Every structure is written in structure tokens, then in C-alpha cells.
Amino acid sequence: MNSRTVSKEASSGGALPNALALTLLLPLTLLLAGAFVTPILVLIFESLFAPHLTFEHYAKGLTQPLYLGVLMRTIRTACVVTAMCFLLGYPVALVMSRQKGRRVIYLAACVLIPLWTSVLVRSYAWIVLLQRKGIVNTALMDAGIISEPLKLLYTDAAVMLAMTHVLLPYMILPIYSALIAIPPDLDKAARNLGAGPIDSFFRVVFPNSLPGVYAGTIIVFILALGFYVTPALVGGPQSMTIATLIAQQTTELLNWPFAGALAGILLAATLGLVSVFGRFLRIGKGV
């Protein structure tokens, strides 16, 4: 190696020259352009030009009572699931943040293992629990609480319950990271100044954990809006969401322009939420 090259590398402070950086980014750019951006643009194109520019498919999705009902149910489900995730998840994050050493790892495993267990397996588990002769009905009948099996599966409630189960880790993890970032001295100081544990929690700890709450809320809400597998398996024909409607339009009715429009609406809602609340986001399965 000659001294000229060495001095060039040295003068850049070890940073990559632009040509090299571009080369390194090329495979990723091709992958995202080819497998992500282009297909989505083709789908949106399909919904807008059939063959001339038209918004009729978007209008249909947003105005016809049948489809408007599906949209409303999707939003309602996402709201309920997000609220349940918060109510169930916050105390878990709080308890986790107060543990030390090995116990943190055990608790984290309880959150991370479900997160990385296939959504299909977890939805199947709820089918086994909730079906007509399932574990819940059998237990309730054996206990003499009910005499006839209840219809639990293929209902809106089943979808909400199973989705809460699937999405809960996405709420716990960001709240946990926000909580462990709060210096423990803050709580101690509040207590020394005479605040009780509840007072100190609501006036010191909780307000400081809000960034994590916002991050968890927005990611759970976004994932719940577009969730497909769980509503498709656990929900019935009456509990259709926008994702299962898109699937039905493509696989059964082959109505691509309308499916494209519904996908466009869902995409716009998602990107809208990300652009407004994106600064709170720390995405990715707890990676």
C-alpha cells in the first residue's frame, strides 16, 4: 500500500468515501425498490387508472355503508385493542423496570418469546381455547357456570382478545425502555419530599414514561389497523376488517382496482399516523 492511499484514508477520518458507500447501499436499494416500492406503486396505480384516472374505487370504499361499516369496525377494534394493551401492558413494564439482574431476563423472556412466536400459532391457540367444545367452554360447563356452550369464537370479542394477546409485547417493550431511562433518584426525591408511592407514581414516574406510552400506543394501533392473520382465523364473516376485506376482494372476487383502493386507504392511514406521531416511534420487534 502506498503512502498516498494511506493519507487519503486517514484524512477522511475513517469515514467511507461516497462511491464506496453508494456501492454498499446498492443491494439494499435495489431490494427495497424492486420488492417494496414498485409493487405498492403498481397496486395504487391499479386502483387509480382503470384505464382512466378515477377515484370511484376510493369513493366506494369510503361512502358505501357496507364498506364504511368495515372501516369503522377496524378502527373500533384497533382502539379497543390499543386500550387493552395499555391497561395490561403498563403494569408489566412497571414491574419489569423495578427488577434487577436475572429476574429481568426471565420477565423479558416472557415478553419476547410470545413476540417471536408465529402469529399463526398464537391465533390457533385462541381457536383451541374458544371454540364450541374448546377449553374455555368445557371448563365453564364442568364448573356448572353455563349449561350450553357459549359462542366465543368467530366474534368481534374473540378478535379483540386474540389481537390484544398478539400485540401486547409491542406495548410493553417501549414503555419498559422509557421507564428504565428514568433516574431512580427522581422517585426517591419525590418520596423524600413527602409524596406517597401513588402520588409519586402519578406525578413523577408516569409523566416521564409518556414517550414510551406514546410509542407503544402508536405502534399497536398501526399494527392493529392492518392486521390480517388473527381476524381472518379467529373472526367470523360478521367481523370483517379492512385487511380481511382486501384479501376477500383479491382472492375471491378478483376486484383488483377496489382492493388497491382499500390498500391505498389503509396505507394512507398508516403513513399519516407515522408522519404525525413518527417521532415517538421505535419500531421493530424489540430488536
Added chain:
Amino acid sequence: MQPRKAIDWGRLSLNAYAAAVLVFLMVPSLLIIPISLGSEPFIQFPPRSLSLRWYLELIRDPAWIASFLFSLKIAIATTVMATIVGTLASLALVRGRLRFASALQVLTLAPLVVPHIVIAVALYLVFAPIGLTGSFLGFLIAHSMLSVPYVVITVTSALQKLDPSLEFAALSCGASRPKAFLLVVLPNIAPGVAAGAIFAFLASFDEATVSFFISGVEGKTITRKLFEDIDYNLTPVIASVSSVILLISILLMLLVERMRRPTTQD
């Protein structure tokens, strides 16, 4: 004299509530395992007698084996592809000085937030006419795109923790860039790369929505086969397949945790 410590009911009920939620998180999936060990031709809990009947049925069924091997092949190839592409890109994102790098980083993470149903129908729309549905290549492309964000997240965070002066020192001593990368940078970020690779494997192997849409009659992943069977014939074989998938996920997650915390302090 120390005052006797009163029972902290507040803390106790908080811990009990959290424990109940963790049970709610863990138990439904774990229930699958005893169910898969039942011997009756229908789902029974608790099983009256234990048997490996449904596992034997599983390994004797060529359709399950074919879809399992297909998924495995896709997941391994995806892991290699996503890890290489993601690691190279992370180097440029962390050590480069390109202006549009932050925009590209946002785009890289986009497949994590854009609903998979949108990606799935979009990929089906462009893959079907060119014969990529149900094909290994189609899955490799789709799953690499879905998995690469995990690699980029873990590798960029490993690179950010690595002191750039190490690489700089190697370069100043006359090492070429590839040599400095292989001998200095890579060994230091190896845990991050390995974690990213495991996440990429799981993201591909467990992926359900996109696989559902781009599977074919022949080229079918295990998630697509599972999806169909849960919908149409709910036999205990599904419990045994689910248990196998569950155990693979648990083992790989434990591996990641082990790598992340090589020394645990109590």
C-alpha cells in the same frame, strides 16, 4: 429499633396483576404442547393419555414435510441474503457521509410499519404475471425485503457502539478497507450481525401474511399450509406442527439472549 415492615399491599397487588398478565401472554401458546401430545382424534385438554401419534402423523405426511423443507430452504437463503445486504448497507449508513442516508434508513424500516396485507397483495399483483408466485426466488426476494430491517437495526446499533478509531487505526497501518472490515470491524460487530441473522431467519420462517398470498399450489410454505389447515380441518396434527414451530422460535430467541448477554450479573 427498626420498625416492623408492614406488608406493602400496593406493591403486592401490582406484582400479582403483572404476573397474571404474563400468564395471559405465555399460557395460550404453551397449551399447544400438551394438546399435541394427546392420543384422541380430536383436541382434548388435558389429554387423557400421552402419545406421539400426531407427531408420527406429521412426519409421515409428505405435504407437511414438503412445506416444512420449503420454508426452511427459504428461511436459510433469506438469512444469508438479508444479513449480507443489511450488513453492507449498515456500514454505509453508519460510516458513510451520504446526505440521503437518513431517508434511506427510514425507507428500510418501512416494511415493519406498512401493513403486511398491503405488501402481500402488492407482491402477488406483480409476482403472478411473471411466474414468481410459489417459487423459491419469489419468496427469497419478498422475505429478504421483510427481514432486512431487523439486520439493519441490530448491525447499525452494533456499529454505533464500536469506536471508529479502531478501524481508522487499521487503515492507517496500511490495511485495505476489506481487510480492516474482516479483521477489525466484523469480529467486533459479530454478535449484532448474528442476532440480526437469527431475527431474519425467524421473520422469514414465521411470516404468514405475505407467504399466504405468494404461495402456489406446489410451492407452499409451512405457514400457508398451517393457515389452510386451521381454516378447513382442525386436527391435532396442527397442534404438533405449531409445537415444532413454537420450539424453534423459543430456542432461537434463547440463543439471541445468550449472545446479547455473554456475562450475566446478579
